[in-house]
Amino acid sequence: MARYTGPRAKISRRFGVALFGSSKALERRNFPPGQHGLRAGRKKKSDYSIALGEKQKLRFQYGVLEKQFRGYYEEAARRRGVTGETLLQLLELRLDNVCYRLGFGNTRAAARQLVNHGHVYVNGVRVDVASYQVKPGDKITIGTKPSAQQLVLRMMDLTQSVPLVDWLTLDRDKLEGIVERVPERSDIDPVVNEQLIVELYSR
Known part of the structure; x- marks a missing residue:
């Protein structure tokens, strides 16, 4: 059974979202972890970095590893309809x-x-x-x-x-x-922009 077993509060703080349920650490310190956490938000991120962050957030939210997540994306790309929405539906189901x-x-x-x-x-x-x-x-x-x-x-x-x-x-x-x-996108209300994830995998 493959799953993420590392620190969860640190991941939530990195992305600024409670990805694993409520996070008291995120409420107390709403900035990224590490000694440069307070200054991390000042640096402009590249488009690739933003898209990668969106993918990582969705992965951690549903508790799937990279290989499994890629499998969901490939299945969503094969199906008819909007790939990003189909990806969210596969994860929700x-x-x-x-x-x-x-x-x-x-x-x-x-x-x-x-x-x-x-x-x-x-x-x-x-x-x-x-x-x-x-x-x-x-x-x-x-x-x-x-x-x-x-x-x-x-x-x-x-x-x-x-x-x-x-x-x-x-x-x-x-x-x-x-x-x-099957849930619609409005039912899911994800914490990510799934279109950026589709663009990331389409490169």
Whole structure:
């Protein structure tokens, strides 16, 4: 299971965005890390540097490594439609992200762990692959083990104030969610300009 395991607050401070959920370090020190952090924003960045930063932000936000991210881009480029929007849709339809959007985890990392530990079922079949692509009509449920149910109930207490996205429906009593449709760009509201990422890979 490949994933980023390095310092998260430092990454969030580098980009000025809480990429891994709320970041107290970012709230206290809203400038890049390092001894020159306060002066880092004064230097003009090249177009390549800006585009690379956008790609890195999206990678860290969804918790995918470079090789996997390139695979998503190549798949998005093969499909019809706007490549940048399709790339965002592929990332949003990852099973760990859908569990996060349903409130089964208070962060994407927590939702990923929930999936990897075999607590999540798709259409009645246990799926322990976080990158599994869900489709409209898929039903996501939590296993019947008391430990899994209690864990998800605790997570849902933490996320109950977060509004549910329009492309999902949730039955809190049954711990069950349904993918109603493919999300549109307006539903995703990314922290990046995905067109710059497409231009970066198109060079």
